[in-house]
Amino acid sequence: MKKRETDKGKSQKKNFSGYKGKKFVSKNRNIPKKTNTPLPKSDGSMRLNKYIAHAGIASRREADELIKIGAVSVNGKVIIEMGYKVKPTDKIQFNGETIKPEKKAYVLLNKPKNFITTTEDDKGRKTVMELVEKSSPVRIYPVGRLDRNTTGVLLFTNDGDLAKKLTHPQHNVEKIYHAKINKNLKSNDLDKIRAGIKLPDGFIQVDEASYIKNAPHSEVGLKIHSGKNRIVRRIFEHLDYEVIKLDRVLFAGLTKKDLKRGHWRHLTQKEIDFLKML
Secondary structure (H helix, E strand, O other), X not given: OOOOOOHHHHHHOOOOOOEEOOEEXXXXXXXXXXXXXXXXXXXXXXXXXXXHHHOOOOOHXXXXXXXXXXXXEEOOEEXXXXXXXXXXXXXXXXXXXXXXXXXXXXXXXXXXXXXEOOOOOOXXXXXXXXXXXXXXXXXXXXXXXXXXXXXXXXXXXXXXXXXXXXXXXXXXXXXXXXXXEOOOOOHHHHHHHHHOEEEOOEEEOOOEEEEOOOOOOOEEXXXXXXXXXXXXXXXXXXXOOOEEEEEEEEEOOEEOOOOOOOOEEXXXXXXXXXXXXX
């Protein structure tokens, strides 16, 4: 039966701009413009604490503490100076053992349901690490979290600086979700979501929200920058809806296109460069 639409209804059925047909499309346009100004050449030197962090020994802050107590030497000399820089040809040792930075790895997973986003679980539940254990010779970690029953784009890396940037609120990393709820979303509730929702832990501004094209009104697309825990589910719960299925189709410009559920792939160099420019 064909449903009658009011003018108001028609305006509310506007296509979700991050969604095209049955595929979500990134609209991120934050790629810096190319310039003809040559960049100064680097000699490859880096701060000692960064070198230690890249070797997987400790975080930068923890590395500073190791340097302070004299646990690190460069070319046989104990260094306790903060901000000390080392070159690729230097020999760096921690507690007498030579260390080298790990090769950086970047892996994208299309997460299935019933896997928790953690490196280990004392309750014996399945973790996402089981799905990517053969993806890299170095240990990688999930960037952020997806709920156990949330599916979709999940990034893994051992690049601590990038992971911190992508999860820090000030960088406003874009995420797009496809949510299926337990009943049709009322048009006035859709308007409330678009206007922003006040939750107990603060106001949440949604960038875009719309019904999914050619789908029942129980399927909704949300573009959001907030990284708060269970934020999409909590938005709908606040309006008395239950999320039945939730799929993250985009994270920081990365999509699950051509990636089957439960499968992973390495990022291309172009994707890595893009993430570092965000």
